Amino acid sequence: MRGVVMHGPGDVRVEEREKPTITRPTDAVIKLAATCICGSDLWPYRGADKVDATPMGHEYVGVVEQIGDAVKNVRVGDFVVGSFMASDNTCEICAAGYQSRCVHVVPMGRVGTQAEYALIPHADGTLVATPGQPDADLIPSLLAASDVLGTGWFAAVAAEVGPGKTVAVVGDEAVGLLGILAASQLGAERIIAMGRHADRQELARRFGATNIVEECGDAGVEKIKELTDGLGAHSVIEAVGTQESMMQAIHSARPGGHVGFVGVSHDVSLPGREMFYSTVHLHGGPAPVRRFLPDLIQLIWDRKIDPGAVFDLTLPLEQAAEGYRAMDERRATKVLLTL
């Protein structure tokens, strides 16, 4: 089968890879309907994480082609969505809603879902079938649920977004934009998007942003304070993962406020004294997308949300390298790869 492999920074190739087969009775193999490139795939692309002929991709939707003997929750032919972290969904950590830290977790990044087929470990715990075969126009949104929507949703939940709250969103890439959508769905009163890219501001407003702050760093924090009687936001979503974005998020929250951070941390070091005196709540990490998948799929199925709008470039899998380039150069927010 064909699949995306990264050989080094900037070196993305579509190659012949071995088609996966079931090795454990809890596995499934799916035929992908679509896959995509994640903001986090840019870390190795830019040299910040190491790769060595690494199969890429961890987001996926598709049709179940084969299941192991122990699989009971999905059947061959089902259209399914799964999280970027395969989980048994039965352990004590999963039961508490932290499937991304399941005691038997398998990161799907090791599988590489930018390919024609993918092996899904813990199929019963990981995969959620849609109510039927989806219309083609729903596929981008269902694919978004696999990571970027689920991650933005988790960030909003981690930031304790709710009715009456003012929410600030640091980061205008796909996760931040879908954090805005989540905040809107969760009833936030005011949603302040931080970012200066005109196209993304438009999408931010479409997803529910009520205010835009173009300044970043300390100047951005000052603007948030101005908009909140000097207090800061109740809830802040951090969707970048750098030192500057984390400090911008922490400083934008009011005392007692909540920061939900989902940008994969790179070279971040949080000063203890500032954390102490900020009195904010900090929570984040790899999103337990599985917790939210059933609800998110239903919202998409009922056409109440349209997270697929974050895909502003669609390419065939064979042109994955151009997709990576477009996201790296910020010509595209998020790239969908067709099969």
Add this chain to the structure above:
Amino acid sequence: MRGVVMHGPGDVRVEEREKPTITRPTDAVIKLAATCICGSDLWPYRGADKVDATPMGHEYVGVVEQIGDAVKNVRVGDFVVGSFMASDNTCEICAAGYQSRCVHVVPMGRVGTQAEYALIPHADGTLVATPGQPDADLIPSLLAASDVLGTGWFAAVAAEVGPGKTVAVVGDEAVGLLGILAASQLGAERIIAMGRHADRQELARRFGATNIVEECGDAGVEKIKELTDGLGAHSVIEAVGTQESMMQAIHSARPGGHVGFVGVSHDVSLPGREMFYSTVHLHGGPAPVRRFLPDLIQLIWDRKIDPGAVFDLTLPLEQAAEGYRAMDERRATKVLLTL
């Protein structure tokens, strides 16, 4: 009046200081019934914070001697307890329960309550009167409510302690010990005290600890994991404020667990990547003791809790220097100063 002044590391003197008088209509002056030395007073004593002829002390109980014209909630003659952070208790931040970050906050450390009298700003917001004049044996416990009990309580609340939960407590000084008492009152199923000092272990058990772990650092974390099916504690109270104690706390919590940290951070730097992948909740800072004071006073008044047991050395104010020495050398857990 007589009061404690620190002139430099290790240099504590009891000197003549000017007796405070009311300067604003919202002030009160109290005559102290007792005061005490805080673990955080040891930071400057050990040279970790700067001092320059600094009046010391921020914990206090006593009788109202004088009130400003605007003060309505307490009267001359009332026996009162207040927090180490004076707050108006009416602003939006106070209303949300974060009185230690009141928009008009005055840290009582600036006032220096290791003295015969103290000026209390925002008297209406800060002071809580006891139901009557307390019996003498209740005074240590009421004094503990002013900071060390309220801080331990906040740590337990920040760590989301509750029924069915396993709680680990990092730090066996007074705040940690009262974190144990708080966890017990809040219904924790299991409370694991970490520390190797025999006297403190005894007090820990009296306050509700069910297990003792003597190892610290990574070895301590391993013990916590052993006691929790390899998962870690649901809730962790951090009551020290060093790099080692913070990492011990974060590593002792399970994915999705909660760390409540109240040790005043010194030279702490939290690695972003570890914070990210830990998936713990982190919350702490200067405790909003005022939030809890009415309930804590009632529990003490009704003799349901005995936090005053943390005072294992009582000295007259004039011997404050010996009190600091005893705490510095860990000969005493916490020192009460009589007047």
